[in-house]
Every structure is written in structure tokens, then in C-alpha cells.
Amino acid sequence: MNVIYLDKEYLTDEHYALALGFFDGLHQGHLALVDEVKKIADEKHLKSAIMTFDRHPLSLLKNEKCQSLISSNDRIELLADMGIDTLFVIRFTMDVAKLSPQAFIDQYLKHVDHLVVGFDFHFGHKNKGDVSSLSHQHFEVSVIAPIMYDEKRKVSSTLIKELLTSGNVEEANRLLTRPFSIRGEVVHGKKRGRTIGYPTANVDFDSYYVIRRGVYGVRVKLNDRVYYGMGNVGINPTFNELSNDLLEVHIFDLDEDLYGKTIKVEFIKFIRDEKTFSNIEELKLQLKKDEEQIKKTLTITKYSI
Numbered sequence: 001m002n003v004i005y006l007d008k009e010y011l012t013d014e015h016y017a018l019a020l021g022f023f024d025g026l027h028q029g030h031l032a033l034v035d036e037v038k039k040i041a042d043e044k045h046l047k048s049a050i051m052t053f054d055r056h057p058l059s060l061l062k063n064e065k066c067q068s069l070i071s072s073n074d075r076i077e078l079l080a081d082m083g084i085d086t087l088f089v090i091r092f093t094m095d096v097a098k099l100s101p102q103a104f105i106d107q108y109l110k111h112v113d114h115l116v117v118g119f120d121f122h123f124g125h126k127n128k129g130d131v132s133s134l135s136h137q138h139f140e141v142s143v144i145a146p147i148m149y150d151e152k153r154k155v156s157s158t159l160i161k162e163l164l165t166s167g168n169v170e171e172a173n174r175l176l177t178r179p180f181s182i183r184g185e186v187v188h189g190k191k192r193g194r195t196i197g198y199p200t201a202n203v204d205f206d207s208y209y210v211i212r213r214g215v216y217g218v219r220v221k222l223n224d225r226v227y228y229g230m231g232n233v234g235i236n237p238t239f240n241e242l243s244n245d246l247l248e249v250h251i252f253d254l255d256e257d258l259y260g261k262t263i264k265v266e267f268i269k270f271i272r273d274e275k276t277f278s279n280i281e282e283l284k285l286q287l288k289k290d291e292e293q294i295k296k297t298l299t300i301t302k303y304s305i
Contacts, residue, residue, distance in 0.1 A: 025069035101129025179266035217269035234274035
């Protein structure tokens with residue numbers, strides 16, 4: 001897949017079927033747009049493309065720290081696996097934010113023959129542009145109906161975050177069509193886990209959405225290998241050592257120095273909430289129970305693949 005970062009209009013002889021949006025999570029609702037783009041591109045002999053932004057607009061407009069369901073690299077990898085030809089990434093600046101809907105179209109959609117958007121799509125300065133703004137343009141438009149979760153709620157990044165906050169990982173994963181995961185470099189921690197028989201690989205959440213604090217059954221991908229383990233999200237209240245949430249992963253059947261290496265941690269099952277223990281022996285006893293429950297729940301017979 002060709003990834004093109006845009007500071008201004010892109011000059012090309014190619015013609016595209018293109019879906020436009022932020023696509024945080026690439027969940028069921030987003031996949032409906034991706035599938036439509038691929039279908040139209042095939043029917044009309046166009047290149048398939050996705051157009052998005054390098055950061056969430058609110059991170060600039062409201063100076064908010066936006067926690068995402070996937071990273072930019074995750075999104076690139078997933079779209080490439082889906083067979084999209086080109087990913088356009090607009091570098092979102094105040095100049096871009098000030099573009100009127102028509103100016104945005106004129107600058108970024110010149111080479112689009114067919115545009116695919118969601119029913120509630122908004123764009124341009126102060127989100128003044130909507131589906132009606134796309135009529136009478138040089139491209140055809142397909143408006144995709146929402147994928148409904150129930151009678152009242154559509155599948156959305158907001159809903160998935162609510163599910164993750166409640167600990168309902170399995171339902172969130174169903175809407176994502178894959179496990180919620182974070183990918184990051186293993187960083188140095190307090191190294192307390194190794195002293196109690198549970199050495200951990202520590203990963204900072206960085207810009208990922210911080211899910212419910214507690215213990216999870218996880219799957220870990222490292223160097224084309226897959227392992228299972230137990231992950232803890234939280235601040236380690238028993239020792240009162242952390243000020244920010246951290247992911248600590250004990251990987252079954254792996255004894256290897258992982259510092260500086262990048263791992264991908266997939267969350268499969270929520271086991272219990274984070275809690276404070278009165279002493280280390282109580283903590284060790286609970287960790288043993290957690291390990292047994294995870295292995296039983298995930299029916300793991302071989303811890304690495």
C-alpha cells in the first residue's frame with residue numbers, strides 16, 4: 001500500500017474511489033466504508049483509497065489528549081492487509097481546520113471519482129460541511145448507513161471505548177473484528193515482578209486508549225511468534241509506585257530479555273479488577289490463581305506458537 005502524507009493538494013494522474021474519515025479503531029462501521037470503496041474501485045477500474053488525518057482534530061482544536069483505539073502504524077498495517085491501494089494522510093493544522101467545506105474539496109479531492117462517507121459525515125471549518133455539501137461536485141457519492149449495535153446505538157469508537165472501560169473486552173473485540181491491542185516498546189520498570197516469580201514486560205499506553213484497570217488474559221506477538229500471558233493494567237497500588245497507568249505483561253513460557261523490543265499485546269479476556277493486597281504473599285497467591293484461571297479460560301495447552 002502506498003502511504004502519502006499531504007501538506008497540500010496531491011498531483012497525480014490516478015483516479016480514486018476514496019473513503020474519508022478518521023477511522024479510529026477500523027471497527028465494523030468503518031469496514032462497511034472500506035468494503036464499499038474496494039467494491040466501487042473494482043467495478044469502475046479505479047484505485048482504492050482511504051483519506052484520514054495524522055492526528056485527531058480535537059487534539060489541535062481543543063488541545064485535548066486524544067486516546068485512540070489504534071495507532072497510526074496499526075491503521076497502516078490493517079488497511080494494507082485489507083488490500084487498499086493508497087492511504088492519504090492529511091497533516092492536520094490550523095490552516096486545514098479553517099478550510100471551508102468547498103475549499104477542502106477543491107484542495108484534497110481533485111482526483112476522486114467516487115467518494116464514500118458515513119451517513120453522519122461532517123467536515124470543513126467548524127464541521128459546517130455534511131453529506132448535502134457533497135452534491136453537485138465532480139465525483140459520485142455513496143453514503144453508508146450506520147451499522148447498528150442495538151435499536152438505539154450504532155457501532156462507534158465511543159461505544160467500543162465504553163465497552164473497554166466496563167471490562168467487556170470480548171464484546172469490544174467483536175465490534176472491532178479483532179482483539180483490542182497495544183503495540184509498544186518494552187520499558188524498564190521497578191523489576192519487582194521477577195522477585196516474586198512473575199517477571200513482566202512493561203509497556204506504556206502512549207496514545208492508546210487506557211482500558212479498565214485490572215488483570216487480563218492476553219496474547220503477545222513478538223518476532224513472528226505468538227505467546228499467551230497475563231496482563232495487568234493500572235498503577236500497582238500494592239506498592240504505590242506508579243503515577244500513570246502502565247501495562248505489565250507476564251508472558252507464559254518465555255524467559256528472555258525484552259528491554260527495547262517491540263511487542264504487540266492483544267486483550268482476550270478480563271479476569272478481575274486491580275486491587276491492593278496487604279502483603280506480598282497475598283499478592284503471589286492471587287497471581288497464581290489468576291494464572292490458573294487464564295490458562296483454563298483461554299484453554300491454553302501450549303503457551304507459544
